Amino acid sequence: MPERLTETLMDTWAPLVILWITVLPSMYMAPVNDSQVVPSGSNRRLLDISEEQKVLNRSKRGWVWNQMFVLEEFSGPEPILVGRLHTDLDPGSSKIKYILSGDGAGTIFVINDKTGDIHAMKRLDREEKAEYTLTAQAVDRDTNKPLEPPSEFIIKVQDINDNAPEFVEGPYHATVPEMSVVGTYVTKVTATDADDPVYGNSAKLVYSILEGQPYFSVEPHTAIIKTALSNMDREAKEEYFVVIQAKDMGGHMGGLSGTTTVTITLTDVNDNPPKFAQSLYHFSVLEDIAIGDPIGRVKANDLDIGENGKSFYDIIEGDGMDIFEITSDSQTQEGILRLRKPLDYETKKSYTLKIEATNVHIDQRFISVGPFKDTATIKIVVEDADEPPIFSSPDYLLEVHENAAIDSVIGQVTARDPDVTSSAIRFSIDRNTDLERQFNINTQDGRITLATPLDRETSTWHNITIVATEDRNPSQISRVPVAIKVLDVNDNAPELASGDQAYLCENGKLGTVIHTMRAIDKDDPKNGHHFVYNLPLELSNNSNFTIQKKKDNTLDIVTKRGGFSRQKQEVYLLPIIISDSGNPPMSSTSTLTIKILRTLAWE
Secondary structure (H helix, E strand, C coil): CHHHHHHHCHHHHHHHHHHHHHHCHHHCCCCECCECCECCCCCCCCCCCCHHHHHHHHCCCCCCCCEEEEECCCCCCCCEEEEECECCCCCCCCCEEEEEEECCECCCEEECCCCCEEEECCCCCCCCCCEEEEEEEEEECCCCCECCCCEEEEEEEECCCCCCCECCCCCEEEEEECCCCCCCEEEECCCECCCCCCCCCCCCCEEEEEECCCCEEECCCCCEEEECCCCCCCCCCCEEEEEEEEECHHHCCCCCEEEEEEEEEEECCCCCCCEECCCEEEEEEECCCCCCCEEEEEEEECCCCHHHHCEEEEEEEECCCCCEEEEECCCCCEEEEEECCCCCCCCCCEEEEEEEEEECCCCHHHHHHCCCEEEEEEEEEEECCCCCCEECCCCEEEEEECCCCCCCEEEECCEECCCCCCCCEEEEECHHHCCCCCEEECCCCCEEEECCCCCCCCCCEEEEEEEEEECCCCCCEEEEEEEEEEECCCCCCCEECCCCEEEEECCCCCCCEEEEECEECCCCCCCCCCCEEECCHHHCCCCCEEEEECCCCCEEEEECCCCCCCCCCCEEEEEEEEECCCCCCCEEEEEEEEEEECCCCCC
């Protein structure tokens, strides 16, 4: 039976089997412990190798002496004959027993203990286990005593091309800039083959492209994918689906193959300028729009994306360059037209602007395409709005004398409706600013009158707010501050500011200054205070005291004699008349009390 199996394998593996069985047994066997496993047909013994044989073995170092081979994946009707063990000590009398031990002995590999034939009992897979290490021994069948020392040898599983290449890392994704030149590197793919890379061409791979021409190519041996067509435009087609095949057996017929997919995305470069959707834009806006509010949006479309598609906007010409501004919306890439200064329908009813959109990032490689910018015109129509009244002044300052008569006119405010269809204006006082209701206003003409008496010495300033309201639309109101200054009139007489008592010793001498008087006046004359001091006529020639005015507007009381006696008169009263310089002048009389003090003897 083993002989029939051998004949079945002759076509494919005849050289190996013949070499092993009949031709060059030493090619598969090597000395182990000075012994040699020898196949059938050899006249060498299993042990006691001569020195001559050792020399012979050394002369054939390039050969494999201790290996047997078995074809993987073989599944014939009978077990496979792997090889035969034999010793010349065996005379053929069945006294020799062959024993096999090691990897798979008795399960995968079985030996005929009489003939030494080794058979593989199971289908083997090199990719699962590539070799088996076994030990052969010849013993006496009756006594089980070794006839020779054990000899170790290896059975190698011979590879066949039973594994297709695999792309374990696929599917792949790669990117390459659009407009790349032919031969630009894209990516590299890698396939693996579980077959033996050393034996034959089972694991020798060759790569080819099945889908993706004419845009891409693959290098047959390195699997590097490159561009094969120039000027691929992302805006025309962004993504490509490429199929790569890896075939073993060096790509020859009969080899196995595997495929993988590579999704290649063209990345954007700035090869397109911005372009306005229209050359002329129309916007209308109410004249009362607030500063900074948006008026409208424009957009220059750019086929590029990301940073390459960003543009900034600017106003380059027009009659409203100082009135309007345009900014870029980073999210929508639109230009937002905004107001910088107030509009007035009655002054100017329309504006024309020329705007420009320019790419933020420009790729110098494509500058020859043309300017990466575009222009458009914007026409803005200002529409009339119902505006609140406008006062003739942003604030008012009025002056009134404190002795002004009730209902006298203090001043006037004026306001107008700026709209074309002007409305009448009504005036009023915000009473939260005039809690004491000291003023009134004529609702028709804005004249402010006095309602209650004023006193500058109580309050010099009054700050009120005047409200102007449209008759046609009461919701349209304006406010203006009015400051009212109360002017002084001479309505207060001067008063004595210093003390009204003075003291004089009995031994006081002629010309002694016994007191300095100081006056005050609640009024506030423009040129400052100037006081006049006088004694009553009946005391102008008295023999006791006189007065002397000083440059600082004060008054000294001076003795006209000496030798005052407390026993004769203890207290003197000196009336003094104080007059201001007002028109008419105001005066008052203050009395100074002068007390005579006793002079002590030791003085």
